[in-house]
Amino acid sequence: MIEKPKIGITVGDFNGVGPELILKTLSNDLIFNYCTPIVYGTSYVFKFYADLMELPGLEFNVVKDIKDIKHGKVNLRICSNERIEITPGKPSVQAGKLAYEALQLIVSDIREGIVENILTAPIDKKTTAQAGLPYNGHTEFFANEFSSKAQMLLLNDKLRVAMVTGHTALSEVPSKINTAVVLEAIEVLHANLRADFGIIKPKIAVLGINPHGGDNGLMGKEEAELIAPAVRQAQDKGILAIGPYAPDGFFGSSNAANFDGVLGMYHDQVLIPFKQVAFADGVNYTAGLPIVRTSPDHGTAYDIAGKGIADTSSFINALYLINKIHRNRIAYYDDSVSPLDFRDHKREKFSIGIPDLR
Secondary structure (H helix, E strand, O other), rough: OOOOEEEEEOOOOOOHHHHHHHHHHHHHHHHHHHOEEEEEEEEHHHHHHHHHHHHOOOOOEOOOOOHOOOOOOOEEEEEEOOOOOOOOOOOOHHOOOHHHHHHHHHHHHHOOOOOOEEEOOOOOOOHHOOOOOOOHHHHHHHHHHHHOOOOEEEOOOEEEEOOOOOOOOOOOOOOOOOOOHHHHHHHHHHHHHHHHHHHOEEEEEOOOOOOOHHHOOOOOOHHHHHHHHHHHHHHOOOOOOEEOOOHHHHHHHOOHHHEEEEEEOOOHHHOOOOOOOOOOOEEEEEEEEOOOOOOOOOOHHHHHHOOOOOOOOOHHHHHHHHHHHHHHHHHHOOOOOOOOOOOOOOOOOOOOOOOOOO
């Protein structure tokens, strides 16, 4: 019997919808069939929102050491004892500080074996930066902490998209695109699709960067001079990569359905079409880490914070995806093998396969 994963859940920005998502999700006892949750935050935040929105409160089991964790209970790691002011829908440095403290504590607990995997509620990148987080988001933070070539992968049951440049200002994207980095992104995506999603021979679409894919050099030469050589080099290594495709025509023709993964050059190029079809149920997965880390595919949603109307679909999907990948890793890897070194086993075609927890 495979043990249920111990999943650390960070509170995120307490002025956003994170506390509401956690309250609603963990109030359903069916969750304990899939994991043992350990929440990182402070009980005051959850009591405040439970009272404000007239939601069921959570009975926390406070954890100071791994021996304190109780299965079938909502466990709590207290990240701060400071008095805090909660202002739903309004960003604050104090909220950014608690969000950052939760991230620091959960990484420490991963190393101590207290938790095994991570589900992060949304943060405000500006307030966490003001509080001292030296990265543009969760992905970069965890990549540094675990010394990994992490890759942001957004997915639902029909579409998986990744990007070369991630959280990078659009004005800086062209200078960061070259054959070597595109090839590395293809290789990382290929490895991640094999390792965690059980796809023996992933088919990867690679997008261009210019309108109409450069239109034979009339609107840019990056496709011919930088991206196409990376695709050819990937093919020479046995990777089934195809492209570069003109992004608008690629998504407009529904060609994405023919591929196991899509690699874009920059953030909005792939996330706009992805969120158009999967905003409510999509998952943000940080591929390439030695642990499993997921998040809902949306942000803090300040406009609806504290109103009790946040949709938990993406959050629940993110939690269950951890369970599925965790079980896959246990089922297909020996203890002596790194969880990211794939062994050639025949596997079922991967699907999130979300249970009905609502």
